[in-house]
Amino acid sequence: MKHEDVARGLLAACSVRLDTDAGPQGTAFFVAPGLAVTAAHVVGGAGGLPVQLSEGPSKWRAHVVDVRPPLADVIAATSPYPAPDIALIRIDEGPPHACALLAEHLPRENARVIARGYTRTFDQISVTAETETFRLTGMLDTTDPDCKLLKLGLGEVTSGMSGAPVLELSTGEVIGM
Numbered sequence: 794m795k796h797e798d799v800a801r802g803l804l805a806a807c808s809v810r811l812d813t814d815a816g817p818q819g820t821a822f823f824v825a826p827g828l829a830v831t832a833a834h835v836v837g838g839a840g841g842l843p844v845q846l847s848e849g850p851s852k853w854r855a856h857v858v859d860v861r862p863p864l865a866d867v868i869a870a871t872s873p874y875p876a877p878d879i880a881l882i883r884i885d886e887g888p889p890h891a892c893a894l895l896a897e898h899l900p901r902e903n904a905r906v907i908a909r910g911y912t913r914t915f916d917q918i919s920v921t922a923e924t925e926t927f928r929l930t931g932m933l934d935t936t937d938p939d940c941k942l943l944k945l946g947l948g949e950v951t952s953g954m955s956g957a958p959v960l961e962l963s964t965g966e967v968i969g970m
Contacts, residue, residue: 796963796965797962799965800907800960800962800964800965801907801924803891803893803894803960803965804893804907804909804924804958804960804967805848805909805922806848806890806891807822807823807890807891807892807893807958807967808820808821808822808848808909808910808922808957808958809821809822809823809829809846809847809848809853809890810846810847810848810911810920810922811831811835811836811844811845811846811882811911811956812844812845812846812847813836813842813843813844813845814843817911817913817920817953818835818836818844819831819832819835819910819911819953819954819955819956819957820835820909820910820911820953820954820955820956820957820958821835821844821846821882821956822893822956822957822958822967822970823890823891823892823893824892824893824895825892826889826890826892827883827884828881828882828883828884829846829855829881829882829884830879830880830881830882830956830970831879831880831882831955831956831970832874832878832879832880832955832956832970833860833861833862833864833874833877833878833879833880834873834874834878834955835880835955835956836857836860836880837864838860838862838863838864838874838880839857839860839864840857840858840859840860840863840864841856841857841858842856842857843855843856844856844857844882846882846884846887851887851888851890852887853884853885853886853887853888853890854884854885854886854887855882855883855884855885855887856882856883856885857880857881857882858881858882858883859880859881860879860880860881861877861878861879861880862875862877875935875936875937876935876936876937876940876942877935877937877939877940879970880956893958893960893967894965894966894967895966895967896961896964896966896967896968899932899941899968900929900943900961900964900968901929902929902930902931903928903929903930904928904929904961904962904963904968905926905927905928905961905962905963906926906927906928906929906943906945906959906960906961906962906968907924907925907926907927907959907960907962908924908925908927908948908950908954908957908958908959908960909922909923909924909957909958909960910922910923910951910953910954910955910956910957911923911953911954911957912951912952912953912954913952913953914951914953920953923951923953923954925948925949925950925951925954926947926948926962927945927946927947927948927959928945928946928947928948929943929944929945930944930945930946930947931944932944943959943968943969945959956970957970958970
């Protein structure tokens with residue numbers, strides 16, 4: 794089996810659909826036993842929010858334990874959501890799960906990467922897993938000195954991929970979301 798095929802399989806094993814009481818919201822991924830992350834805007838910037846994560850027949854009940862930055866009236870009116878736009882989710886109950894291998898470094902420019910998220914691309918009704926490959930074309934500094942945005946080209950990000958892990962295919966490491 795090729796290294797890239799193994800990386801794709803691991804990406805599928807750690808990424809999950811994220812639903813709230815309002816329905817499908819986007820994607821999350823497991824980063825440690827009992828912990829997942831997503832984009833803060835996927836959960837509306839709300840700490841304490843109950844969520845359900847799912848992948849195939851596996852389901853996890855969970856809740857948002859931390860959001861950066863937290864929702865505030867000023868933030869709610871801005872677009873895009875301010876950096877670092879991340880939420881930590883604690884698993885309340887569910888089966889064991891695989892975890893993403895997180896990179897300790899920024900990837901090299903022009904790296905091949907893949908994202909896996911839950912979208913309505915297929916028929917605008919059903920939520921299904923979708924992957925897309927990209928090339929890392931650059932980086933963008935944010936007002937948060939500890940947060941750089943990765944600029945991706947040669948692919949299409951679709952609605953529902955927010956919070957999805959972005960994996961560098963040559964290393965098998967998640968380099969962002």
